[in-house]
Amino acid sequence: MNETSPPAGLHAAPSIGFVSLGCPKALTDSELILTQLRAEGYETRKTFAGADLVIVNTCGFIDDAVKESLDTIGEALAENGRVIVTGCLGAKAGQGGGNLIREVHPKVLAVTGPHATQEVLDAVHQHVPKPHDPFIDLVPEARGVAGIKLTPRHYAYLKISEGCNHRCTFCIIPSMRGDLVSRPIGDVLNEARALFESGVKELLVISQDTSAYGVDVKYRTGFWDGQPVKTRLVDLCEKLALLAEPYGAWVRLHYVYPYPHVDDVLPLMAEGRILPYLDVPFQHAHPDVLKRMKRPASGERNLERLARWREICPQLVVRSTFIAGFPGETEAEFEALLDFMQQARIDRAGCFAYSAVEGAAANELPGLLPLAEREQRRARFMAVAEQVSAAKLLERVGATMQVLVDSAPALGRKGGAGRSYADAPEIDGTVHLLPPEKASKTLKVGEFTKARVVATQGHDLVAQPI
Ligand code: SF4
Numbered sequence: 001m002n003e004t005s006p007p008a009g010l011h012a013a014p015s016i017g018f019v020s021l022g023c024p025k026a027l028t029d030s031e032l033i034l035t036q037l038r039a040e041g042y043e044t045r046k047t048f049a050g051a052d053l054v055i056v057n058t059c060g061f062i063d064d065a066v067k068e069s070l071d072t073i074g075e076a077l078a079e080n081g082r083v084i085v086t087g088c089l090g091a092k093a094g095q096g097g098g099n100l101i102r103e104v105h106p107k108v109l110a111v112t113g114p115h116a117t118q119e120v121l122d123a124v125h126q127h128v129p130k131p132h133d134p135f136i137d138l139v140p141e142a143r144g145v146a147g148i149k150l151t152p153r154h155y156a157y158l159k160i161s162e163g164c165n166h167r168c169t170f171c172i173i174p175s176m177r178g179d180l181v182s183r184p185i186g187d188v189l190n191e192a193r194a195l196f197e198s199g200v201k202e203l204l205v206i207s208q209d210t211s212a213y214g215v216d217v218k219y220r221t222g223f224w225d226g227q228p229v230k231t232r233l234v235d236l237c238e239k240l241a242l243l244a245e246p247y248g249a250w251v252r253l254h255y256v257y258p259y260p261h262v263d264d265v266l267p268l269m270a271e272g273r274i275l276p277y278l279d280v281p282f283q284h285a286h287p288d289v290l291k292r293m294k295r296p297a298s299g300e301r302n303l304e305r306l307a308r309w310r311e312i313c314p315q316l317v318v319r320s321t322f323i324a325g326f327p328g329e330t331e332a333e334f335e336a337l338l339d340f341m342q343q344a345r346i347d348r349a350g351c352f353a354y355s356a357v358e359g360a361a362a363n364e365l366p367g368l369l370p371l372a373e374r375e376q377r378r379a380r381f382m383a384v385a386e387q388v389s390a391a392k393l394l395e396r397v398g399a400t401m402q403v404l405v406d407s408a409p410a411l412g413r414k415g416g417a418g419r420s421y422a423d424a425p426e427i428d429g430t431v432h433l434l435p436p437e438k439a440s441k442t443l444k445v446g447e448f449t450k451a452r453v454v455a456t457q458g459h460d461l462v463a464q465p466i
Pocket residue numbers: 164165166167168171172173174208209296
């Protein structure tokens with residue numbers, strides 16, 4: 001045996017090609033599967049060719065995502081031939097009443113729904129037996145602790161629950177992911193601690209409905225570090241803030257609905273213990289449209305709620321998404337949405353023109369608007385949203401902000417890019433960093449730098465590192 005050949009009895013590890021499509025929630029499912037595969041001794045790769053088998057994690061949210069998922073499965077079948085499919089699309093029925101994926105691609109080896117790590121692993125074991133390696137077999141169960149992450153090393157998504165108890169009429173997620181199941185608070189906090197220990201500087205808390213955390217278990221008291229902790233948003237935030245503090249790391253909340261108890265989290269933001277940033281998917285502002293959408297918190301007085309939040313925490317940044325041209329939306333209802341946008345001064349807003357999603361209850365609602373009208377309303381909404389956002393960005397010129405560096409070629413000598421507390425990765429703006437004035441100052445990916453904002457550039461800021 002020469003020094004590079006494997007010892008007797010050990011063979012090259014079987015390799016699994018992996019493609020992850022869809023939202024951050026799907027990404028965390030992928031991370032769990034990859035972590036477990038690696039813990040069991042499989043090699044993982046991003047390519048299809050040469051792999052022993054391919055796993056495709058799909059998205060089924062909108063029609064474009066369905067097409068992309070089905071095309072990717074087709075490519076994997078053509079290039080590799082041995083394919084296991086998981087994810088939201090795996091739970092969707094086809095026109096013949098059977099499983100959609102099996103109807104379109106009958107040659108796939110197995111299909112599971114989302115959040116099904118064990119089922120996926122069982123299917124892998126059946127087709128590519130688990131490698132036996134006495135060293136690898138000693139690796140403890142990797143789930144629940146910080147395993148493989150598909151995000152850059154300095155930020156990570158932390159999924160706190162799966163599924164959703166609401167039944168918004170435009171959404172089919174509950175039919176794919178089921179009702180709300182909150183993860184035990186001890187597991188969530190252990191994962192957060194492991195992530196900070198491994199160098200994560202920004203933790204993005206995600207779920208379908210973050211404010212509902214613990215509702216399904218009646219806010220049960222769990223245990224963490226030998227202490228009782230309630231399975232409840234404010235308690236979770238309090239503990240995450242404690243964990244983040246020694247690392248100077250950020251904690252950012254996504255998918256928070258404007259329920260009254262969210263007010264309790266705002267003091268933590270005002271004190272700078274978690275980021276003063278809330279991603280609140282309002283979707284609309286007119287109460288009748290919200291009722292037709294069956295939105296959670298549709299009866300809340302959202303303008304008053306926002307005013308209250310900003311009173312507690314003036315630096316709060318709010319991101320939101322909206323739908324223009326929902327079935328039956330009158331011009332007056334749409335104008336109420338524009339008024340809301342102007343008064344609410346949402347910092348970052350995205351808007352979709354309503355489009356029917358196969359299987360959604362809203363498809364049965366009367367009053368579908370012509371596509372051109374829906375698109376026009378979206379454009380009118382975005383014109384207002386961009387004005388608000390640009391005005392709010394301008395207010396930052398001259399301010400000094402903490403920026404988390406995302407890219408900095410040549411140690412930032414020619415500048416770089418990062419984000420402030422007001423920018424979540426992938427969905428918000430960027431802070432373009434100018435080359436530092438002092439020769440001794442460097443920028444490093446995953447580290448914080450202070451920077452003085454000197455200008456705005458579309459949705460972004462330009463800043464001078466100091
Ligand atoms: S809150 Fe509504 S939109 Fe969000 S996942 Fe649940 S049903 Fe879908």
